[in-house]
Amino acid sequence: MSIKRSLLSVPFRFSNMAFIFFLLIGMNAFAADPEVSDSEEAIKAGESLFNANCKTCHKLDQKFTGPALRGVSDRRDIAWIKAFVKNSQKVIQGGDETAVELFEEFNNTVMPSHAFLSDEDIMNLLSYIEYGGQEEAAAAPAAGGEGAVAQSGVPSEYLTIILAVLVVVLLLILIVLGLIISVLTKYLNQQPLEEEDKEFISQKTDFKKVLKSDAFVIIITAIVIALVAKTAIDGLFSVGVQQGYAPTQPIAFSHKLHAGDQEIPCQYCHTGVEIGRSANIPSPNICMNCHMHIQNVGGKEGVSPEIAKIYEAVDNNQPIEWVRVHNLPDLAYFNHSQHVKVGEVECQTCHGPIEEMEVVRQHSALTMGWCIDCHRQTDIAAAGNAYYDKLVQLHSNSEDALKVKDIGGLECAKCHY
Incomplete structure (x- = not known):
């Protein structure tokens, strides 16, 4: 009997059917995508990777610069996801229909390659995408996505009515x-x-007598003198104070777009804020870390006039001449790292809602009295910070919380050399 005999010529038996059935199941098992883990460890590891590599352009439950990601492991094969994450342009240039459609849907925005991520890293990312960020999932309907519900509260126009x-x-x-x-x-x-x-x-009120009475004249005179005095004093105290100052910058940079809508951390651009006295104004190269990918794939041709200024600065190796907004007098010493890194002070404490500003303005007065009031009222963030252990121990007999004033925050030499 020939070994090459066709399987069709073999009498069909139940054993043959069982063998084929189990063979297909086995092949399907080997071909199945690996399961996305819902373990807390994998979700936590994926969250770190997401925040470091994806958060700028993606949200889990809402469209952003890129598509909403939750449920991607159900919509796409794991192998496809891995290939796309590691090098999306290679998948797109290979003619993959899904990749091309995504690329066109989001205005030909190029996603940077992540070849440095291992398969395990991508699986951890998927764990966070599918099972993490539940707070964002709960907030998504309120933001106006699918299934959005009416927000509580009265609209402002109704309040006016x-x-x-x-x-x-x-x-x-x-x-x-x-x-x-x-x-x-x-x-x-x-x-x-x-x-x-x-x-x-x-009886009727005689307004003429009221206006000519000594009491009325004295009251009006006192009010006028008080208003003039207050105006003069306020003017004296405002000398050198630039609160509300919002100069026009050489490039129309929007903090609302970058820090607000895109949620780029302040520390990404202002690199010195946690390590030195100055927060640093970002160089054009930092701007190009993003804009070389997201504005125009082909280079500087066709970009907006404002983005073109960044390209010009890089090409000419010239700094952008930003206009300084916040400027303390030379006699005052201020250290950003001491406040942001050690004191865990949020940027908005001094700079106001910077993530809402189209044009940056000086939000706070930045006067000596303003700083002293802050030092008197601010509690020390001592929890988990060994730097303050001994100070907390020395302050343990006091019923009040440990404040900046208790650790020398009101000493002249702290701010004045």
Whole structure:
């Protein structure tokens, strides 16, 4: 009998059917994608990788610069995901229809390659994408995505209408009270009253006498003198104070877009904020870390006029001449790392809602009194910080929380050389 005999010529038996059935199951098992782990360890590791590599362009449950990621392991094969994450352009250039559609849907935005990520790293990323970030998932409907529900609270336009209605109601009440007084006055005048009562009812206010009275003149004079004095004092105290200063910059950089919408951490651009006295103004090279990928694939041709200024600065090896906004006097010493790294002070504490500013302005007064008030009121973030252990121990007998003023925050030499 020939070994090359066709399988079709073999009599069909139940054993043959069972063998083929189990063979197919075995092949399917070998071909199946690895399972995405829901372990806490994998989710935590994936969160770190997501924050370091993906957060700038992606959200889990909302479209952002890139697509929403949750559920990607159900929509795509794991092998496809690994290939796309490691080198998306290679997959796109290979003609993969799904990759090409994604590329075109998001305005030909190039995702940087992540060849340095291992398969295990990508599986941990998928663990976080599928099972982590539940707070974002809960917040997504409120942001207006699919399944969005009506937000609680009264819209601002309705509040304006309510206030207007209240004002009208108050005016109507005053008019009604005036009519009631008028009717009562007429009614009482028709009653048999004594002369004193009639004079009291019919008396009218003589505004001329009120305006000419000594008391009225003294009160008005005192108010005018107080207002003039306050204006003069406020003017003296505002000398050298640039609160609200918002100069025009050489490039129209929007903190609202970058720090707000794109959620880029302040420390990414201001590299010295945790390690030195100055926060550092970013160089054009830091700008190009992102803009060489997301603005235009082919280079500087076709970019916006503002982005073109960055290309020009890089090509000419010239710094961008940013206009300084926050400027302390030379006699005052301020260290960013001491406040941000050690004191764990948020950037917004001094700079205000910087993530909402299209044009940066000086939010705080930055005066000596402003700093001292902060040192008097701010609690020391001593939990888990060995730097403060001995100071906390020395302060243990006090019922009040350990504040900056308790560790020398009001000493002259702290801020003045």
